[in-house]
Amino acid sequence: MTEPLIELKGVSKSFGNNKVLDNVDLTIYRGEALGIIGPSGTGKSTILRVIAGLTNPDEGEIYVQGVRREGLIEDSADPIGIGMVFQQAALFDSLNVDENVGFLLYQNSKLPRSQIQELVKEKLDMVGLPGISHLYPSELSGGMRKRVSFARAIMSNPENPKEGPEVLLYDEPTAGLDPIASTVIEDLIRDLQSMHGVCSTYAIVTHQDSTIRRTADRLVFLYQGRVQWQGTVNDMDSTDHPLIRQFVSGSVQGPIQVVG
Numbered sequence: 001m002t003e004p005l006i007e008l009k010g011v012s013k014s015f016g017n018n019k020v021l022d023n024v025d026l027t028i029y030r031g032e033a034l035g036i037i038g039p040s041g042t043g044k045s046t047i048l049r050v051i052a053g054l055t056n057p058d059e060g061e062i063y064v065q066g067v068r069r070e071g072l073i074e075d076s077a078d079p080i081g082i083g084m085v086f087q088q089a090a091l092f093d094s095l096n097v098d099e100n101v102g103f104l105l106y107q108n109s110k111l112p113r114s115q116i117q118e119l120v121k122e123k124l125d126m127v128g129l130p131g132i133s134h135l136y137p138s139e140l141s142g143g144m145r146k147r148v149s150f151a152r153a154i155m156s157n158p159e160n161p162k163e164g165p166e167v168l169l170y171d172e173p174t175a176g177l178d179p180i181a182s183t184v185i186e187d188l189i190r191d192l193q194s195m196h197g198v199c200s201t202y203a204i205v206t207h208q209d210s211t212i213r214r215t216a217d218r219l220v221f222l223y224q225g226r227v228q229w230q231g232t233v234n235d236m237d238s239t240d241h242p243l244i245r246q247f248v249s250g251s252v253q254g255p256i257q258v259v260g
């Protein structure tokens, strides 16, 4: 395996009495596609938020390319950019696609409007949505909104290329999409990984079988706040680990407690 880009060591996080992450060790290596899987409510989104620097762990350490992160993302000087694609596309309804995708550059850079518009167009082309800069989120399908949120996540400031994400974190990118729209998103995730100069490393949280199989090379299985199993997609099919067998079969019988 290649260089570790992100390492969590002994990370724990509670919300009130609810211990959501319990002494988690996790490494994301350069160039890999890591799938984080597990039953609902088991801390997968929380892990992504901790990696992104949006949530502080109660205990444990986070290293980004070997540099320990102190505090949340806005206070830290991570040596590489980390982008996040949220479960809900999280677009601003009152802004058009151009203003949504270019939001951070319009807010924080001194680039002229025309240059930001060009950068937005470039990213929209990359996600397969040319010519929609003028549309509003309400005019887009769910799959298109997802792709716009991808375009926003891969935006970078040419004045400060380090801001461009080297690692992308996808939180359930195909949730709520029909199988064909899901395939489009899964292909796009792989296409972005292989495009030169775009984030070739990513972690993806998903429940969807096709998304697990088509977008992850290595899997970690999280349950009750702990990493319970790791392996490849092929290993997932062949292992007799009872948690994995129950998860893959969707059976209500087994060690995973059915909630609700």
Ligand SMILES: Nc1ncnc2c1ncn2[C@@H]1O[C@H](COP(=O)(O)OP(=O)(O)OP(=O)(O)O)[C@@H](O)[C@H]1O
Binding pocket: 015, 018, 020, 038, 039, 040, 041, 042, 043, 044, 045, 046, 047
């Ligand atoms: N900000 C918060 N405040 C309080 N509780 C929270 C917060 N964020 C998450 N939780 C709780 O932490 C637990 C894990 O949530 P998380 O979203 O990380 O799980 P998940 O594995 O991603 O679930 P799902 O697959 O259903 O999205 C849940 O019980 C959730 O209610």
